Amino acid sequence: MSVLKLALLLFALFFLLPLGIATLLYQRTGIGADWWSADRSSIGHLPPATQTPGAVVRVFAAPTVRWRGIFAVHCWIVLKPAGAAAYTRYDYTAWGDPIRVNGFAPDGRWFGRNPELIFAAEGATAAAMIPRMQAAIEGYTWRRRGDYRAWPGPNSNTFVAAVLAAVPEAAVSLPPTAIGKDYPHDGRWLRRTPSGTGLAISLGGYAGLTLGWVEGIEVNLLGAVAGFDLRRPALKLPGLGRLGMPGMPATVAS
Numbered sequence: 001m002s003v004l005k006l007a008l009l010l011f012a013l014f015f016l017l018p019l020g021i022a023t024l025l026y027q028r029t030g031i032g033a034d035w036w037s038a039d040r041s042s043i044g045h046l047p048p049a050t051q052t053p054g055a056v057v058r059v060f061a062a063p064t065v066r067w068r069g070i071f072a073v074h075c076w077i078v079l080k081p082a083g084a085a086a087y088t089r090y091d092y093t094a095w096g097d098p099i100r101v102n103g104f105a106p107d108g109r110w111f112g113r114n115p116e117l118i119f120a121a122e123g124a125t126a127a128a129m130i131p132r133m134q135a136a137i138e139g140y141t142w143r144r145r146g147d148y149r150a151w152p153g154p155n156s157n158t159f160v161a162a163v164l165a166a167v168p169e170a171a172v173s174l175p176p177t178a179i180g181k182d183y184p185h186d187g188r189w190l191r192r193t194p195s196g197t198g199l200a201i202s203l204g205g206y207a208g209l210t211l212g213w214v215e216g217i218e219v220n221l222l223g224a225v226a227g228f229d230l231r232r233p234a235l236k237l238p239g240l241g242r243l244g245m246p247g248m249p250a251t252v253a254s
Contacts, residue, residue, distance in 0.1 A: 011221075014238075015226055018226070018238050018239050019070070019071065021240060022071070026069065039109050040110070040112075042105040045058075046106055049080055049084060049086045050085055052122075053082065055081055055122065055127035056087065056120075056126055057080075057129055057133070058106070058107070058119070058120050059117075059119040060076055060078070060116065060117060061116050061118050061174070061177075062115035071238065072177055072180075074091075075118065075156055075160040075174060075181075076091045077089070077137075078107070079133060081130050089104060090137055090163075092148065092154075092155065092156040098159075116175075118174065119164075119170055129169075129170065132167055136165070140162060142154040142185065150180075151179065152179070152205030153182075153183025154185055158180045161182075161185065162186070164194045168192075168197075172195065172247075173193075173195065173212075173247065175242065175247075177241050179223040179225075182200065183205035184205065189201060193214065194215075197212045197213035197215070199212070205223065206223070216236065217230070224238035224239075232246070
């Protein structure tokens with residue numbers, strides 16, 4: 001078999017086939033077109049902030065609105081310093097000022113779709129992370145109106161990846177369906193991965209390669225990501241996400 005035929009076969013197996021399956025699944029379970037009135041209420045994951053005196057960090061992801069949910073998730077961050085009376089949710093969106101603060105319930109559904117918990121930290125661990133995460137949010141480069149681009153970035157997932165890069169000890173990797181996470185938010189085509197355990201090459205978010213202990217092996221083609229998680233064995237596929245062991249443990253507390 002020639003190199004070209006092998007490359008085409010691998011592309012079909014690891015990119016086209018998963019996206020085709022994801023499209024069929026969406027047709028059976030996808031949210032309807034009336035997304036304006038879709039449910040955005042809390043899923044009940046977070047207790048009232050006044051009942052949680054310690055610091056809290058959460059990262060959530062949920063399928064994006066309408067047909068884009070076939071391919072991609074929208075990620076966001078929730079922070080609560082120790083003693084704070086409320087959670088603060090940070091999204092990066094296409095409307096208004098890109099960094100949207102408390103526009104939705106901290107653990108709310110994303111236009112009818114339940115979010116998945118990507119990372120959680122509490123207590124002293126969260127307290128040590130929050131100042132650096134807040135500084136990364138304040139210093140985020142793409143914060144002006146008009147900076148947001150759904151593809152290949154900078155988008156919501158680019159923003160969350162940039163903030164997580166400030167806390168490599170979180171050792172968290174965003175889902176392969178977080179299209180835009182590999183966009184070079186710092187302008188560098190070669191950089192360390194957000195976990196600090198490897199290297200990532202990105203050609204403007206259109207193509208790239210990531211090698212890291214936490215991130216595993218990831219190939220990015222036009223924003224779609226396929227690869228393999230070595231640390232917690234799982235396939236990473238476009239549209240379908242992880243197939244294998246789950247990602248991070250539910251909560252890091254100390």
